[in-house]
Amino acid sequence: MSEKVKHKHGGDIYEVSKDYGINRQSILDFSANINPLGLPDTILKVIENGIKDIVNYPDPECRELRTAISGYLNVPEEGIVVGNGASEVIFLLFEVLKPNKVLIPAPSFAEYERAAEKTGSKVEFFRLLEEQDFKLQVDSLAEAMDRDVDLVILCNPNNPTSTLTGRDELLKLIEKARNKGVNIVIDEAFIELTAGGNGNSMAEYLKHYENMFIVRAFTKLFAVPGLRLGYGAGSSDIVKKMWREKQPWSVNSFACCTGRLLTDEKDYMKKTHKWLKEEKSRFYNELCKFSCLKAFEPQTNFILLKLVNTELDAAALKEKMIRKGILIRDASNFKFLGREFFRVAIKDRESNNKFIEALSEILGGF
Amino acid sequence: MSEKVKHKHGGDIYEVSKDYGINRQSILDFSANINPLGLPDTILKVIENGIKDIVNYPDPECRELRTAISGYLNVPEEGIVVGNGASEVIFLLFEVLKPNKVLIPAPSFAEYERAAEKTGSKVEFFRLLEEQDFKLQVDSLAEAMDRDVDLVILCNPNNPTSTLTGRDELLKLIEKARNKGVNIVIDEAFIELTAGGNGNSMAEYLKHYENMFIVRAFTKLFAVPGLRLGYGAGSSDIVKKMWREKQPWSVNSFACCTGRLLTDEKDYMKKTHKWLKEEKSRFYNELCKFSCLKAFEPQTNFILLKLVNTELDAAALKEKMIRKGILIRDASNFKFLGREFFRVAIKDRESNNKFIEALSEILGGF
Numbered sequence: 140m141s142e143k144v145k146h147k148h149g150g151d152i153y154e155v156s157k158d159y160g161i162n163r164q165s166i167l168d169f170s171a172n173i174n175p176l177g178l179p180d181t182i183l184k185v186i187e188n189g190i191k192d193i194v195n196y197p198d199p200e201c202r203e204l205r206t207a208i209s210g211y212l213n214v215p216e217e218g219i220v221v222g223n224g225a226s227e228v229i230f231l232l233f234e235v236l237k238p239n240k241v242l243i244p245a246p247s248f249a250e251y252e253r254a255a256e257k258t259g260s261k262v263e264f265f266r267l268l269e270e271q272d273f274k275l276q277v278d279s280l281a282e283a284m285d286r287d288v289d290l291v292i293l294c295n296p297n298n299p300t301s302t303l304t305g306r307d308e309l310l311k312l313i314e315k316a317r318n319k320g321v322n323i324v325i326d327e328a329f330i331e332l333t334a335g336g337n338g339n340s341m342a343e344y345l346k347h348y349e350n351m352f353i354v355r356a357f358t359k360l361f362a363v364p365g366l367r368l369g370y371g372a373g374s375s376d377i378v379k380k381m382w383r384e385k386q387p388w389s390v391n392s393f394a395c396c397t398g399r400l401l402t403d404e405k406d407y408m409k410k411t412h413k414w415l416k417e418e419k420s421r422f423y424n425e426l427c428k429f430s431c432l433k434a435f436e437p438q439t440n441f442i443l444l445k446l447v448n449t450e451l452d453a454a455a456l457k458e459k460m461i462r463k464g465i466l467i468r469d470a471s472n473f474k475f476l477g478r479e480f481f482r483v484a485i486k487d488r489e490s491n492n493k494f495i496e497a498l499s500e501i502l503g504g505f
Numbered sequence: 506m507s508e509k510v511k512h513k514h515g516g517d518i519y520e521v522s523k524d525y526g527i528n529r530q531s532i533l534d535f536s537a538n539i540n541p542l543g544l545p546d547t548i549l550k551v552i553e554n555g556i557k558d559i560v561n562y563p564d565p566e567c568r569e570l571r572t573a574i575s576g577y578l579n580v581p582e583e584g585i586v587v588g589n590g591a592s593e594v595i596f597l598l599f600e601v602l603k604p605n606k607v608l609i610p611a612p613s614f615a616e617y618e619r620a621a622e623k624t625g626s627k628v629e630f631f632r633l634l635e636e637q638d639f640k641l642q643v644d645s646l647a648e649a650m651d652r653d654v655d656l657v658i659l660c661n662p663n664n665p666t667s668t669l670t671g672r673d674e675l676l677k678l679i680e681k682a683r684n685k686g687v688n689i690v691i692d693e694a695f696i697e698l699t700a701g702g703n704g705n706s707m708a709e710y711l712k713h714y715e716n717m718f719i720v721r722a723f724t725k726l727f728a729v730p731g732l733r734l735g736y737g738a739g740s741s742d743i744v745k746k747m748w749r750e751k752q753p754w755s756v757n758s759f760a761c762c763t764g765r766l767l768t769d770e771k772d773y774m775k776k777t778h779k780w781l782k783e784e785k786s787r788f789y790n791e792l793c794k795f796s797c798l799k800a801f802e803p804q805t806n807f808i809l810l811k812l813v814n815t816e817l818d819a820a821a822l823k824e825k826m827i828r829k830g831i832l833i834r835d836a837s838n839f840k841f842l843g844r845e846f847f848r849v850a851i852k853d854r855e856s857n858n859k860f861i862e863a864l865s866e867i868l869g870g871f
Contacts, residue, residue, distance in 0.1 A: 365758025392731025
């Protein structure tokens with residue numbers, strides 16, 4: 140079956156568990172970029188209270204959820220759409236916009252290309268350069284928007300490079316895009332997991348730019364990838380069309396009731412920032428000590444790494460790490476990345492230390 | 506927002522609750538066709554055990570679930586696809602088959618037409634006739650498969666007519682369709698809620714007919730519309746393509762673990778059949794007593810009704826019933842049904858009696 144899934148992502152502990160005969164619970168998963176603080180208390184309450192509700196169809200318009208997101212982003216409810224994870228929002232957006240030609244800075248999340256292909260859009264990649272530490276050069280990207288391009292989709296901070304483009308830069312881009320009649324989609328799935336948090340988001344500029352659309356998710360911030368909840372914010376015109384095209388009830392009953400996390404979990408968010416501040420630079424610095432690794436400085440909760448001065452490639456390293464109960468993300472199937480690249484999540488200190496220990500056993504110390 | 510949702514379905518207790526200021530919990534919902542036995546015990550266990558799993562991505566290939574469904578239907582795992590409700594399975598199937606022209610017996614579930622439109626297929630309706638109690642005439646349908654038609658999608662038992670087409674009839678249809686190179690999709694969402702249960706299913710013929718695809722769901726049988734879980738069975742070739750096109754992780758963690766209901770809830774299924782046997786004919790007979798109602802004999806857990814000899818239409822009746830805390834399905838937006846038609850679920854005896862009581866207050870007794 141595995142070969143049937145077109146693009147492999149991280150986090151498939153089910154496959155590893157089956158292929159290697161390891162108990163799923165005992166795998167230390169560094170391949171999925173999830174908040175290591177685990178489930179916020181509110182989610183447990185939401186699920187307990189929500190069990191009785193699964194005998195009813197979920198609210199097809201997700202009214203309660205939209206209201207909560209609207210308050211959180213300070214965007215009118217008419218500008219909010221919700222979906223079965225950010226994936227559904229992205230696919231729906233492409234379906235509605237039906238772009239002729241899409242420009243995608245890459246390496247980035249593979250589902251953008253899939254969504255574009257599905258809509259029959261031409262795809263062009265804007266290559267992020269290793270020698271620039273994969274940082275997005277906004278002026279070059281704007282130049283690459285030729286007359287055929289009608290949509291640019293980018294991830295900020297970007298997956299798998301963990302780079303962040305500042306708001307001033309993005310504003311320049313959006314301004315230029317508007318002049319050229321190009322829509323800009325910004326996937327902010329990890330935005331709360333950056334040092335500036337929501338301060339790095341472009342949400343407050345939505346009211347000025349009809350050509351901007353923002354994708355978000357509960358997944359990474361609240362550690363709920365299994366719940367399936369993403370959302371999008373943009374012009375009420377586009378959002379209205381998305382609601383019309385959406386499959387009914389794609390957001391399940393539990394997900395429909397999690398809007399209150401955005402108001403009730405301020406403390407969880409604070410703890411998250413404390414953890415990120417402490418552990419991001421510490422883990423990165425530890426990884427920098429390996430002579431056969433090049434670590435790219437992370438702006439969010441994961442790190443892109445390159446194997447250098449070694450015969451080992453990412454697939455072989457992944458294999459060896461699995462034998463130690465640790466799962467990494469072989470990043471070689473990301474566009475423009477070679478077989479030396481892999482990605483690891485930043486987890487809690489104890490797990491990160493275990494990771495360093497296992498890695499040094501394989502790579503022969505520092 | 507409501508006007509943005511293209512096709513209205515039953516079960517929107519959220520809208521009613523908001524519009525009429527009625528507490529959602531106190532609405533007696535006859536508009537959604539859900540097993541009134543409520544949640545099987547196993548589902549509570551699945552959810553309790555599953556909470557810890559939502560910090561992980563769901564299994565993208567839903568291995569455990571596929572194995573369970575494969576055993577239940579006696580269809581190889583390679584022939585099973587799962588989705589976020591039957592809706593995702595239907596949309597995905599259209600995306601993969603990309604039919605030129607689709608023939609849909611109607612009135613039926615509105616999402617078939619939406620899925621066809623989305624794929625850019627031409628849609629032709631095969632009208633089910635009121636004078637034939639909306640029963641499908643298989644020979645006429647086969648004749649209507651002209652050279653342009655490459656897909657027929659039908660619901661068996663059919664929603665909203667509650668009619669069931671027998672296996673011998675369907676075999677004739679599938680045979681003729683194969684000769685004409687036409688694919689037949691059978692939505693068996695309610696099949697377990699018929700007198701013969703799985704004995705009415707076409708699943709066992711899948712191995713003989715590559716041109717047949719079956720859609721199923723956990724929704725109605727196990728009373729879990731909020732959970733979002735549907736599945737499909739067909740040729741391994743089509744199923745493989747569906748897995749490739751599918752959005753990743755569209756089936757949430759809880760839904761991924763509910764396969765065991767199919768083996769562990771034999772007793773629930775027995776009780777379900779006992780209830781259905783007792784209550785279906787009783788409720789139908791009660792409804793037949795109303796002089797201003799025409800009730801169509803149900804083959805599954807809901808009844809199509811027509812207001813006759815009265816000024817009242819379904820919309821007005823719905824309004825009056827809501828004031829009594831009861832929600833019915835105004836069926837006038839089903840293709841070929843007029844404003845006199847409505848649909849009601851068959852519920853537990855107590856609820857059904859309340860329904861009869863409320864209805865007789867409005868319709869002035871028998």
